[in-house]
Amino acid sequence: MADRYLSFTGTAPGRFLTRRLGLPQPAPLKRWSPQRPTLEGDRLLLTAGKSDLDLAADPGLGLGLTTSSEKPAAVVLDATGVRDVETLADVHAALHPVVRSVAASGRIVVLGAPLDAADHHQAAAQQALEGFTRSLGKEIGRGRTVNLVRLTDARAAGSTLRFLLSPKSAYVSGQVIEVGAYDASAAPADPDRPSTDPDRPLTGRTALVTGAARGIGEAVAETLARDGARVVVLDVPQAEQDARRVADRLGGIALALDITAPDAGERIAAALPDGLDVLVHNAGITRDRRLVNMPVERWSSVLDVNLASVLRTTDALLASGALRRGGRIVATASIAGLAGNAGQTNYGASKAGIAGLVRSLAPRALAEHGVTVNAVAPGFIETRMTAAVPLFIREAGRRMNSLAQGGLPVDVAETTAWLADPGSGSVNGQVVRVCGQSLLGA
Numbered sequence: 001m002a003d004r005y006l007s008f009t010g011t012a013p014g015r016f017l018t019r020r021l022g023l024p025q026p027a028p029l030k031r032w033s034p035q036r037p038t039l040e041g042d043r044l045l046l047t048a049g050k051s052d053l054d055l056a057a058d059p060g061l062g063l064g065l066t067t068s069s070e071k072p073a074a075v076v077l078d079a080t081g082v083r084d085v086e087t088l089a090d091v092h093a094a095l096h097p098v099v100r101s102v103a104a105s106g107r108i109v110v111l112g113a114p115l116d117a118a119d120h121h122q123a124a125a126q127q128a129l130e131g132f133t134r135s136l137g138k139e140i141g142r143g144r145t146v147n148l149v150r151l152t153d154a155r156a157a158g159s160t161l162r163f164l165l166s167p168k169s170a171y172v173s174g175q176v177i178e179v180g181a182y183d184a185s186a187a188p189a190d191p192d193r194p195s196t197d198p199d200r201p202l203t204g205r206t207a208l209v210t211g212a213a214r215g216i217g218e219a220v221a222e223t224l225a226r227d228g229a230r231v232v233v234l235d236v237p238q239a240e241q242d243a244r245r246v247a248d249r250l251g252g253i254a255l256a257l258d259i260t261a262p263d264a265g266e267r268i269a270a271a272l273p274d275g276l277d278v279l280v281h282n283a284g285i286t287r288d289r290r291l292v293n294m295p296v297e298r299w300s301s302v303l304d305v306n307l308a309s310v311l312r313t314t315d316a317l318l319a320s321g322a323l324r325r326g327g328r329i330v331a332t333a334s335i336a337g338l339a340g341n342a343g344q345t346n347y348g349a350s351k352a353g354i355a356g357l358v359r360s361l362a363p364r365a366l367a368e369h370g371v372t373v374n375a376v377a378p379g380f381i382e383t384r385m386t387a388a389v390p391l392f393i394r395e396a397g398r399r400m401n402s403l404a405q406g407g408l409p410v411d412v413a414e415t416t417a418w419l420a421d422p423g424s425g426s427v428n429g430q431v432v433r434v435c436g437q438s439l440l441g442a
Helices: 004-009 012-021 085-095 120-139 154-164 215-226 237-250 264-271 296-320 335-339 345-369 391-399 409-420
Strands: 043-049 074-081 107-112 145-150 176-178 206-210 230-235 253-256 276-281 323-332 372-378 431-434
Touching: 004 012, 004 391, 043 085, 074 085, 085 120, 107 120, 107 154, 120 145, 145 154, 154 409, 206 215, 215 230, 215 237, 215 276, 215 409, 230 237, 237 253, 264 296, 276 296, 276 409, 296 323, 296 345, 323 345, 323 409, 335 345, 335 372, 335 431, 345 372, 345 431, 372 409, 409 431
Parallel strands: 043 074, 074 107, 107 145, 145 176, 206 230, 206 276, 230 253, 276 323, 323 372, 372 431
Antiparallel strands: none
16 A cells, blocks of 8 residues: 555655644655665765774775765764773764765664673673664654664675665664674585675575565565575465466465475475575464453464464474575564564564574574574565554554654565575574664664
């Protein structure tokens, strides 16, 4: 369903009226397209504190940073050297003069360091960056986003910085993303399956997306195929015709399978004898009702589809070795699981469970199998399901975020594709919200 309010605020009368009434003024977001694959303008590099990173040298990162620009499309502030309250002043000094000049739909990415448990002054200053970036994200407006990346090794952060500095991250704001040290075991380099094209990093890789016959799952399959993957479109037998339609369009294959079947993992492995590189757990259902009125069937069906099936299938594919080393698991959580939502105790429980799965399994899966485990947590996304939500609730969902609008399925898909990238091997155990910095739980 079209966002008529967004369209109205783009007109002269709409801008005048909404300003006079103090109403939200969302800006149309600039998303990726073949015609506009990058943000138009400079990428400005600033520094706060004494940093050990050498981003200006850009050793293969492909960021194209400059140290001067009058109207940058993006700003990277290296604040990894901020170690106390005094050097926090450098953050203000660096960004205060330029923040107004950042282009509409521009990006600000603050680079921080891990908190030092042995130095509470450094830990306090670095934690302050989180409050700073989230607050700036809520005030900056004009479709601009602000995110914090904690890292120790610039080489490991290439795919993450390219994503956050691109139109692909249009609906990701107010996030804190931790990037570990570079790990060769999680960065596949198989000469038989090359991925040397930066525009098609998944070339030679096989990706399976559950619940991919429509909606967000279909968008994820499309985006992974765009990035070079051979896509397996999995959905329930009742949706087989739609799944085949999507698979045929993307040059992939369809797999009709109930993901809640006890042997679903074994059947996936049997259908893909050459193995799997990317596993996207997207299938999910809602059966909303307040707990006092919720029969056990509504509870159990949501937990089975949204959480139990993810656990069973993941365990089976890891145990069988069907998910190859250097593989990626991306599960779908939700801000309903992180912040809660009335009438969704079952759904919220299932999606919070996904976050728990990711945080527990990620270090072991990487150590034992060379596989990373992350999750995306969508907020209000414009789908057929949200189009059926009553008008006032729908409008609240759209406006209650820093970008004052709903996201699109492609926003979830682009975030999933970044986590699936072979270059994202140092991103592990993260739950990344795709919610425009929703005020819920933010």
